[in-house]
Amino acid sequence: MIGRRVLYALILAPVLATLLLQAPNVRSEEEINIASKTFPESYILAEIAAQLLASHGIKVQMQLGLGGTLIAFEALKADSIDLYPEYTGTLSQAVLQRPDLDATQLRDALANEGLVPAVSFGFNNSYAIALHEDIAASRNITRISQLAEHPDLNLGFSLEFLNRADGWPALQAAYQLPHRPGGIEHALAYRAVATGKLDATDAYTTDGELDNYALRLLHDDKAFFPQYDAILLARMALPPSVVKILASLDGAIDEATMRSLNRRLANTQLQPRDVAAEFLRDSGLANPDRILPPSTIARVLGYTGVHLKLTFTALLLACLVAIPTALILARHDRIARGLLYVTGLIQTIPALALLALLIPLVGLGQTPAIIALFLYSLLPIVRNTLTGIFGVDPLLKEVATGMGLTPSQQLWKVELPLAAPTILAGIKTAAIISIGTATLAAFVGAGGLGEPIITGLTLNDHRLILEGAIPAALLAVVVELFFEGIERITVPAQLRSR
Numbered sequence: 254m255i256g257r258r259v260l261y262a263l264i265l266a267p268v269l270a271t272l273l274l275q276a277p278n279v280r281s282e283e284e285i286n287i288a289s290k291t292f293p294e295s296y297i298l299a300e301i302a303a304q305l306l307a308s309h310g311i312k313v314q315m316q317l318g319l320g321g322t323l324i325a326f327e328a329l330k331a332d333s334i335d336l337y338p339e340y341t342g343t344l345s346q347a348v349l350q351r352p353d354l355d356a357t358q359l360r361d362a363l364a365n366e367g368l369v370p371a372v373s374f375g376f377n378n379s380y381a382i383a384l385h386e387d388i389a390a391s392r393n394i395t396r397i398s399q400l401a402e403h404p405d406l407n408l409g410f411s412l413e414f415l416n417r418a419d420g421w422p423a424l425q426a427a428y429q430l431p432h433r434p435g436g437i438e439h440a441l442a443y444r445a446v447a448t449g450k451l452d453a454t455d456a457y458t459t460d461g462e463l464d465n466y467a468l469r470l471l472h473d474d475k476a477f478f479p480q481y482d483a484i485l486l487a488r489m490a491l492p493p494s495v496v497k498i499l500a501s502l503d504g505a506i507d508e509a510t511m512r513s514l515n516r517r518l519a520n521t522q523l524q525p526r527d528v529a530a531e532f533l534r535d536s537g538l539a540n541p542d543r544i545l546p547p548s549t550i551a552r553v554l555g556y557t558g559v560h561l562k563l564t565f566t567a568l569l570l571a572c573l574v575a576i577p578t579a580l581i582l583a584r585h586d587r588i589a590r591g592l593l594y595v596t597g598l599i600q601t602i603p604a605l606a607l608l609a610l611l612i613p614l615v616g617l618g619q620t621p622a623i624i625a626l627f628l629y630s631l632l633p634i635v636r637n638t639l640t641g642i643f644g645v646d647p648l649l650k651e652v653a654t655g656m657g658l659t660p661s662q663q664l665w666k667v668e669l670p671l672a673a674p675t676i677l678a679g680i681k682t683a684a685i686i687s688i689g690t691a692t693l694a695a696f697v698g699a700g701g702l703g704e705p706i707i708t709g710l711t712l713n714d715h716r717l718i719l720e721g722a723i724p725a726a727l728l729a730v731v732v733e734l735f736f737e738g739i740e741r742i743t744v745p746a747q748l749r750s751r
Contacts, residue, residue: 284312287302287334288316289315289316289317290319291710292439292457292711296525298483300315301533308539318695318708328616329486330367333698335491335495338486368488369489370487371486371491374506374511378457378483380419381458383463401428407452410435412437427477437451442454456470459511462516462713524712556702559701563619564688567622567630568680571627579639580642597632608622618699622694622701640679649671650667681736
């Protein structure tokens with residue numbers, strides 16, 4: 254009976270979070286939700302599509318910076334978004350894992366998933382290996398195959414390239430490379446090579462930042478990398494009026510143009526929306542209105558408000574489940590240890606992996622973020638509640654029994670007051686962990702302080718990074734002080750010093 258109650262409680266909280274938060278995230282059928290992945294070119298292409306549609310009176314919602322290809326693809330399949338920029342090579346190699354597909358077969362395979370390449374922009378952005386120019390010149394390295402002759406080179410690749418089917422594992426096998434590269438965020442890789450911390454990394458052939466650093470793109474002499482034609486991947490159910498408007502982008506951007514747009518973003522203080530607007534005006538495709546961005550203070554307050562909502566909704570749900578559950582199971586040692594094991598196991602799941610798994614179930618936005626934060630908050634609260642109850646002096650329990658107190662009365666009058674400082678410490682720990690983990694919520698379109706951090710990393714904009722990092726750090730300090738204040742008010746001094 255107890256085990257069943259615990260199971261119901263663990264299931265009820267995330268379901269409740271879904272019911273509470275799904276309604277605000279439901280979008281109108283007339284609204285087009287456009288997403289991007291976490292690199293500058295994807296931001297620009299998504300903005301071009303969004304501003305083009307907006308200039309024709311179409312309502313657009315944007316989910317910029319979704320974390321990785323599979324998260325964006327699963328969001329599209331789950332109808333959480335309507336379209337996002339993608340590449341044919343990525344779809345065939347990394348998503349469908351069918352590198353032998355030609356263009357027609359790829360379209361058919363996507364149709365089976367309810368998807369369609371709505372627009373082919375007109376350029377190929379393939380992978381390449383970028384080597385520091387000084388090293389390339391001194392060792393006369395011009396081809397990828399020559400890397401095998403230099404096993405001492407320090408290679409570092411973006412995390413996605415390091416693990417995807419058409420990335421490092423297959424490249425290493427094709428070229429028989431002996432290196433053991435490390436992982437690095439792509440936004441930091443070029444600078445790491447330029448400053449000598451790495452010798453080589455993966456690159457995109459249309460990347461505007463290539464011109465800012467002393468890098469040499471090595472010739473793919475075994476033709477390993479396939480075509481990565483840029484497309485807008487969309488749901489087949491996209492309204493015909495939207496498809497017609499987007500059709501004007503078909504073949505509108507060649508490789509030179511895309512590299513120029515990327516370079517414009519990298520070398521100026523412009524944002525992706527500004528670069529996209531300039532392209533649409535210069536190409537005559539649209540004349541989007543200039544939308545002034547909100548002030549820095551307004552942005553930070555908005556991000557902080559969302560961050561607090563994510564953190565404390567998850568924390569409240571975790572308290573409502575974890576504390577009663579731990580109190581019920583405290584008198585059943587084996588079951589209590591099993592609960593600790595389960596919550597500890599959840600804690601080992603990488604946050605991005607958990608968020609990606611939740612997308613097909615509850616879609617994008619705040620709902621998967623709150624469910625993930627709820628699950629991560631369980632362990633410290635359960636552990637500290639059990640520790641506090643188990644730490645009550647057995648002699649005090651015997652005295653309470655001798656006074657005729659029932660088990661329920663002992664719990665409320667003796668055990669809980671004595672365990673309160675430890676339980677409160679667990680809640681505080683869960684809150685601080687959630688504040689940090691919630692920055693990853695931006696990868697699934699939930700917003701919060703992670704949004705400027707991720708965007709800043711992508712665009713190499715330190716100002717944006719600080720817009721998210723400083724408030725997040727201050728928020729953790731404020732939460733620490735907040736719980737200390739609660740402890741001083743609610744817990745007797747003699748118990749606080751235990």
